[in-house]
Amino acid sequence: MTRATPVIPGPDAPLADRDGAIWLDGDLVPWREARLHVLSHGLHYGGSVFEGERAYDGRVFKLHEHSARLVASAREMGYALPWSADELDAATREVVAAAGLTDGYVRPVAWRGGDTLRLVAPDSRVHVAVAAWPWPRIFADGPRGIRLHTSRWRRPAPDTAPVRAKTAAQYALGSLAGQEAEAAGRDDALLLDHRGRLAEATGANLFLVLDGALHTPPPECVLDGITRRTVIALAQDLGLTVVERHLAPAELERATEVFLTGTAYEVQPVTAVDAREYPLGEVGTALAEAYTRAVRGGDSGDGGVGGPVGGAPAAVPDGPR
Ligand SMILES: Cc1ncc(COP(=O)(O)O)c(C=O)c1O
Numbered sequence: 001m002t003r004a005t006p007v008i009p010g011p012d013a014p015l016a017d018r019d020g021a022i023w024l025d026g027d028l029v030p031w032r033e034a035r036l037h038v039l040s041h042g043l044h045y046g047g048s049v050f051e052g053e054r055a056y057d058g059r060v061f062k063l064h065e066h067s068a069r070l071v072a073s074a075r076e077m078g079y080a081l082p083w084s085a086d087e088l089d090a091a092t093r094e095v096v097a098a099a100g101l102t103d104g105y106v107r108p109v110a111w112r113g114g115d116t117l118r119l120v121a122p123d124s125r126v127h128v129a130v131a132a133w134p135w136p137r138i139f140a141d142g143p144r145g146i147r148l149h150t151s152r153w154r155r156p157a158p159d160t161a162p163v164r165a166k167t168a169a170q171y172a173l174g175s176l177a178g179q180e181a182e183a184a185g186r187d188d189a190l191l192l193d194h195r196g197r198l199a200e201a202t203g204a205n206l207f208l209v210l211d212g213a214l215h216t217p218p219p220e221c222v223l224d225g226i227t228r229r230t231v232i233a234l235a236q237d238l239g240l241t242v243v244e245r246h247l248a249p250a251e252l253e254r255a256t257e258v259f260l261t262g263t264a265y266e267v268q269p270v271t272a273v274d275a276r277e278y279p280l281g282e283v284g285t286a287l288a289e290a291y292t293r294a295v296r297g298g299d300s301g302d303g304g305v306g307g308p309v310g311g312a313p314a315a316v317p318d319g320p321r
Contacts, residue, residue, distance in 0.1 A: 015133075023095045023130040025082075034129055041124050042111025046169040049073035052203070052263045053106035055096050055132065056295045060106055061263075063089050065226045069166060070108055076165035079126050081110055088130070095132045105135035105264070145271030145280055146260070148201065149186035150249070151177035155199040155221040163221055174202035188260075190273055193221040198247040204262030206247075207231070208255040209283045213241035215251070227261040227291070234290040240283065257281030259288075267291045 022034035042048035050073075051066045060066070067088035074081045083091065092106055109131075112124040153173050156163060161170060177189035181202075190206070193199040199221055200206050205228040207216045214235050216228065232242050252258070258270040258278050267288035269280050 018133070020133070021095070021098050023091045025127055025129070026091075028094065028098055031131075034131070036111070036127065037114035039114040039117060040111060040127075041113065041115075041117065041121050042127075042168070044117060045112075045119060046167070046172070047077045047079075048109055048111035048168040049077055049166055050107060050109040050168065051166060053092070053108070054135070054263050054295070055101050055104045055106060057297075058096065058102050060092055060096060061295045062226050062230065063092060065229075066108070066263075067092065069226070070110065073165040073167055074110055074126070076162050077167055077169070079112060079122075081128060082126055083128055088128070091128075091130050092132075095130045099132050099134075101132055101134060103134065103136045104132050106130065106132040145269040145278075146187040147272040148188055148190040148270055148274070149181040149184045150274050151180055151189040151191050153177045153180070153189070153191060154196070155191050155193045157194040158220060160194065164219075164224070166223060178202045186272075192249065193217070195246075196249070198249055198251070201260050201262075201265075204260035204265040204268065207259050207261065207284075208247060208251060209257035209281060210251065210255055212283075213243055214283070215243045215245060215247055217247055218244045225262055227263055227266070230294060231261045231267060231287055231291060234287060234294060238286060238290065252276055257284050259284040261291075266295075 016032070018031050020031040021028040022031055024034045036043070049070060051070045053060050053063065053066045055061070064085060067085040070088060071081050071085050081088075088108060092108065096104070096106065107130070108128065110126060110128040112121055113127050115121065115124040153176055155173070158164070163170070173191075174189075177191055181187070181189035188201045190201055191199045198206055198217055200217070200223065205216060205222060205225040207214050209215075214232075216232070219228070235242050252273050253276065255278070258273060260268040260270060262268075267284060269278075269284045269288070271278055271280065
């Protein structure tokens, strides 16, 4: 394998113009040379698939689950990745080690290349890249909570879009909803599903606390978040009741707490949905603390060992999902 000089990119440098190395189709290549052709199928037809991962203390939390979801997302989009989940795990560890990352973000992405622009392109070569860069806990100053704006955009039905895949094809929607929320002065958007039920935020799953129990939409029109699954298990360990069911927007009126979960968001309290305000509650705080313990040393899914426990994360991540 070709090894480029491992230099940690600064957090403020433009993303494409940094030192360091990106794993591309089996080799570590210099960061600025990790390019794709303008006629790439994935750029035109939106079939690229990706993951958003976090490294804590140099280990990627739930690495194998993420690699496996990338493989499954590609399959859902009609192509096979040229690397197995185990091989992607190894590539990711290589990138994280080359960057000397402790706390950071990892972005694996796969797409069909520029061999043909036919919509149906079974012979188009599939490319895979993995990039990683420092992304420490951004809001270490205590919980602030985020304010949501209910979007006019809705999550499509499972027979309208490949809702199970983490594919660029879905993220135009999140991008539009996010822009609309920011224009409304809010931190993020809350999307309903095609039937008008509560769905998720642009890059995170939704939980409501109702009568002391956690309620969350089933992963039918929303991404089956790895953090969502982790938090459900942590909640059950804490003795909380977790109910996966369809939720009507009116149930927001009755909720005593609302929070979001996601790799980038971690466990993120919601302090407002439109005009309705919520306190930073005990349940969300307990789960945020339990999640921090898990990512730092508990079940990292990548053999992680113990480390310091930080405070609860506190706002919508100003970065990737
Ligand atoms: C639309 C959407 N929903 C939910 C999530 C949360 O998923 P995870 O916990 O696997 O990061 C994400 C982030 O990947 C997302 O983009």
